[in-house]
């Protein structure tokens with residue numbers, strides 16, 4: 001049984017955390033475009049150099065770059081055969097249309113688009129207290145989920161830092177970008193009958209449980 005799902009929701013909704021739960025249950029590929037971009041920045045690739053200024057400002061990286069990235073990632077065996085959880089893609093109507101085309105070419109279709117809903121205040125609270133492992137991407141929080149040792153990842157021993165775009169000013173910009181460019185996708189997926197709403201302030205199993213009931217029919 002494989003699942004193919006899009007996670008929608010503002011920054012801070014918990015997409016990464018919920019994606020990890022779904023991955024654990026179904027062994028689908030967790031495809032986070034934010035993680036892929038940050039890896040590219042770290043490695044200094046051409047894509048990374050181009051993306052960095054957009055990311056630091058909380059703006060969207062151009063659609064053509066993102067669409068090429070997703071096309072090549074989804075064609076890899078794990079995602080093509082074992083299913084996938086898209087976390088951070090699509091973020092614009094153009095990206096959503098491209099995803100439909102890519103899946104059609106591959107003879108695949110989405111099972112669901114799960115929308116994680118949280119208020120702006122809650123999103124800002126979470127993002128400004130979020131910390132991430134630079135090496136393995138594990139997510140921590142200085143209020144709710146601290147590392148055992150200050151600044152050191154519990155999982156891999158890597159260094160745990162605050163993302164440049166998790167500063168309050170940039171967070172507000174990211175929320176605005178979400179509202180203007182990404183939130184139209186809610187109607188897009190609702191029209192296709194694929195949208196499922198989940199309260200993002202509930203347990204971090206919520207998206208997984210919703211998906212479970214969708215897949216079970």
Ligand code: ADP
Nearest residue numbers: 011033034054055058059060061066088089091
């Ligand atoms: P969050 O969901 O917490 O805002 P992500 O890690 O998903 O953060 O993304 C970080 C940044 O990477 C975004 O602010 C944006 O600049 C860029 N990015 C990620 N995914 C996309 C995408 N699908 N389209 C355009 N830009 C993207």
Ligand code: ZN
Nearest residue numbers: 133136153156
């Ligand atoms: Zn780590």
